[in-house]
Amino acid sequence: MLAYTLKRILTMVPTLLAASILIFIIIELPEGDYISNQIAYLRSTGEQSSIEKLLYLRSEFALDRPFWQRYLIWLGAMPGPSGFNGLLQGYWGWSFEHQRPVIEVLGSTLPLTILLNFSSMIFIYAVAFPIGIYSAARQYSWGDHGFTLLGYIGLATPNFLLALLMMYFANRWFGLSIGGLMAPQFIGAPLSLEKVGSILSHLIIPTIVIGTSGTAAMIRRLRANMLGELRRHYVITARAKGMGETALLIKYPLRVAVNPFIADIGNLIPSMVSGSVIVSVVLNLPTVGPVLLSALKSQDQFLSAFILMFISSLTLIGMLISDLLLGLLDPRIRKVGFKFKRSNNQLSSHREDNNGVSPK
Structure with missing residues (x-):
């Protein structure tokens, strides 16, 4: 597993280099x-x-x-x-629009962006997996129909519209003013327990809004994958031998059906960043989305290029995490490279034995 991890980390270096070239070319394309x-x-x-x-x-x-x-x-x-x-x-560049170094413009924005994306991913997986497993195990039940309806509503409702609705009802019913990722008195204040509590309480609404569409899509896909696995012979055999339903679901079909969703961790991060730009504007969230939109409009190349590099780095980190998790869940994935190498060695030995000379 250590060799597999080092191999995956080393492949990130040329990938980041290629991403930097593409990003710089795209930034330089407008006249x-x-x-x-x-x-x-x-x-x-x-x-x-x-x-x-x-x-x-x-x-x-x-x-x-x-x-x-x-x-x-x-x-x-x-x-x-x-x-x-x-x-x-370690120099991120200069922002011509803000007349400050990029590190000062994004100093507090990057940690909040990472925190918001991480909480949204936790929300998506924590909600989608139990519902998807339940819908597959209780196919065509009232619960399955109800979750299916909620999934379709989540897929059809734009995130910014859901944000506006939640802002309206929160103010109308509870008198709450939703916006930002912390109370105004904590902006620019040093980190404290009160500030952390304010950030966590303000994360609830953005996490639900940003994670709704991803949760709905994952529920539908997990349900379809689980239904395909539940009809296989090894599941029918395990059930016939008297294995408990909960243990059977977790031990066999879920482990097979979960692989595509673990692999989607890397793709989920950039989609949440790009898809939350309008939500961040509506909810007044201090994330990199609105900053990137403003930098692209004003052609502030150093600021926009670094944000795109930051998103690329998050994507590669997410891909690394998904590869490591897939390697832990399915040993065949991390051993396929070693099997291929061993097969080539065996083929070379076979040729040497037959021909009496080593192949070139």
Whole structure:
């Protein structure tokens, strides 16, 4: 298992490098950048002094250099002007829109984004698995029909509409003002037990809103996979031998049906980040979604590029977690590489025995 883990971690390095190239190309595709747009605007208004400052920033951050040099400087593989560092040196870049380093713009946003995504994933799996197993084991029962109806409603209702409905009813029935991930008095305050409690209480509504569609989709898929496994002969044989229904469901069909959902952990993270942008705007959530939307609109390339790299890193971490969990649940997955290597060695030995020489 250790060799399998190290192999998966090593494959993340070239994947991140390829992702950084694609991200930088996509960011550079639109014509111009933040500074060139500001220069064009200031020339139309006749403010020459501000134009000189922007031209200095353009040279300071190597925006006047060729594409490949800008990429290497941003990555940190090439020294930039005036000691400008890149990602490999731990420098995230400069936000032209906010006039601050990217690390200051996203300092408190990244942990809250990770916390919100983690809580949404826990909600999705904690709710979907019991309901999916129950619907498969009690097919066509009243409970199955009820959960099926709720699943269709969850799939058909947009997240932002659900957020608006929950905001309205919470204010109408309970007099609560839903918004943000903490009470206003804790914004900018040092971490304390009261602040943690405020964050946890404010996480409930965003977690439900963001996780509803994923939960509904997972319930339907898990139910279909479980029904396919419950009709197999090994399940019928185990039931005929007197094995308890609960133990039978957990030990056999669930272990087989759960593999696709463990593999979906890596895909679930970016989909939640991208799908929660409008929800974050509606609920006033301090996550990277609204910041990324604003950075893309203003062509703030360093800020938007780092956020996309952050999402790519989350995706790779999620894929690593899913691969490790799949390796623990199904030993065939982590041993397939070693079996392939052993088969090649056996084939080489067989050829050497037959021909008397080692194959080239």
